[in-house]
Amino acid sequence: MSGEKGYCGLDGSARCFREMLYCGEEEPLNPSHQIYFTGCNLRCAFCTVAEWNEEPQAADILDIDYLKERISYRKSQGARTLNLLGGEPTLSLPGIIELLSHLDSSTQVILNSNMYYEIHVYKLLDGLIDIYLADLKCGNSSCAESLLDAPDYVEIVKENIVKASCHADLIVRHLVLPGHRDCCLEPILQWLAETLPAVKVSLRGDYTPPAQETSAPNAYLEQTDLHDALDMARQMGLNVIQ
Numbered sequence: 635m636s637g638e639k640g641y642c643g644l645d646g647s648a649r650c651f652r653e654m655l656y657c658g659e660e661e662p663l664n665p666s667h668q669i670y671f672t673g674c675n676l677r678c679a680f681c682t683v684a685e686w687n688e689e690p691q692a693a694d695i696l697d698i699d700y701l702k703e704r705i706s707y708r709k710s711q712g713a714r715t716l717n718l719l720g721g722e723p724t725l726s727l728p729g730i731i732e733l734l735s736h737l738d739s740s741t742q743v744i745l746n747s748n749m750y751y752e753i754h755v756y757k758l759l760d761g762l763i764d765i766y767l768a769d770l771k772c773g774n775s776s777c778a779e780s781l782l783d784a785p786d787y788v789e790i791v792k793e794n795i796v797k798a799s800c801h802a803d804l805i806v807r808h809l810v811l812p813g814h815r816d817c818c819l820e821p822i823l824q825w826l827a828e829t830l831p832a833v834k835v836s837l838r839g840d841y842t843p844p845a846q847e848t849s850a851p852n853a854y855l856e857q858t859d860l861h862d863a864l865d866m867a868r869q870m871g872l873n874v875i876q
Contacts (some may be wrong), residue, residue, distance in 0.1 A: 642673040648729025649673070651686045651693035653701065655708050656717070660805060660836050660875055663715045663744060663765070667708035669701065671730075673718040675750055677783040678771070678810075679850035682842055687721055696729040702736050715765065719746035724755045734762050749791040749798070750784060753786070756797055766798040768806050771820035777814065780849045792825065799830055805835040805875065807836040810863045812851040819863055827870040835872045837863050 635646040652670040659666045670683070670802050672690035686693060705716060716737070720732060724747055734743065745759065746767040770791060772778040778787035802813050808822055826833060839860035843852045 636662050641674075642675050642725045642825065644673040644686065644725055645690075645691070645711060646728070648696040648726035649690060649693040650696050650701070651683075653704050653708075655713055656709055659715075659717065659767075660834075663717070663767070663805075663876070665712050666715045666744065667713035668746075669719045671696075671723045671726040673725045674721040674748075675725060675784075676722065676748055676787070679781050679840065679848035680844055687859050690721065693741075696726070696733070698729075698733055698736065700874075700875070701733060704736065705741070715742045715744050717744040717767075720802060722748050722750070722753045726745040727755060731758065731762070739810075747820075749794040750787055750871070751790075751794065755822065756794060760801055763802050765803045766795075768798060768804060770806050770808050770822055771818075773818035773825075777817055781811075792829075796829065799821065801834060803834075805831075805836055807832045807838060807843055809838045810855055810860055811841055811853050812853050812859065814851070815859070815863070820866065823867050823870055823872060826844060827872055831871060832873060833868055834875045836875055837867060839863075 639645050649672045650669060651672050654668050656666050656668045656672050659663045671694045672686045674687040681687060700844035723730060723745060735824050742764045744765045744767050745763045749768045772781060772788060774866060775785045775788055806826060810819055828836060839866065841855045843854060844850055864874060
């Protein structure tokens with residue numbers, strides 16, 4: 635709050651770089667009113683909004699009155715859910731809590747998160763979030779280090795996903811990465827089948843390779859690979875949604 639910046643590039647101010655009505659989330663969430671927050675605590679090699687994470691303070695400071703008006707307007711357009719994402723939205727926790735304090739209880743709030751956060755975040759948000767859209771990116775510490783710059787990612791995220799399952803609706807999403815079937819996809823599905831067998835699971839096949847060379851795969855996912863991933867999840871008895 636004194637102006638220092640963290641690894642995320644943010645100080646104490648929450649900043650929003652986009653709001654839009656979107657119909658490309660999982661079917662039960664659509665249409666979804668997305669509000670994007672800048673800054674992230676990961677450095678995903680395949681990030682599609684990297685510019686807002688590299689320069690998070692280039693966006694405007696959160697305007698609560700403006701967003702209240704937009705939330706009302708998007709509801710009039712048919713929005714079923716309010717979708718908080720980024721970057722990583724939990725880095726903007728004070729701004730998010732202030733925004734949510736102005737909403738009526740009929741608003742279905744989604745936290746669209748990488749789930750890489752400390753326990754105080756979960757405690758502060760408990761009771762304010764209706765749906766956790768949990769993005770489980772990697773299945774092991776080696777891939778997490780090379781792709782996300784966070785070798786402790788898997789352990790922390792698994793713990794937070796289990797906590798979230800006890801207090802709100804939960805969808806676990808995994809972006810299927812080309813070439814990461816054995817190291818990421820299969821371990822993630824096995825863990826879910828063993829730990830949260832009834833959880834809703836969303837496997838996404840819309841991976842976009844980065845324009846610049848990074849540690850991320852440099853090819854698009856083949857449709858056959860997505861079908862194989864879906865078959866694997868269903869064979870494990872998981873509740874796959876789309």
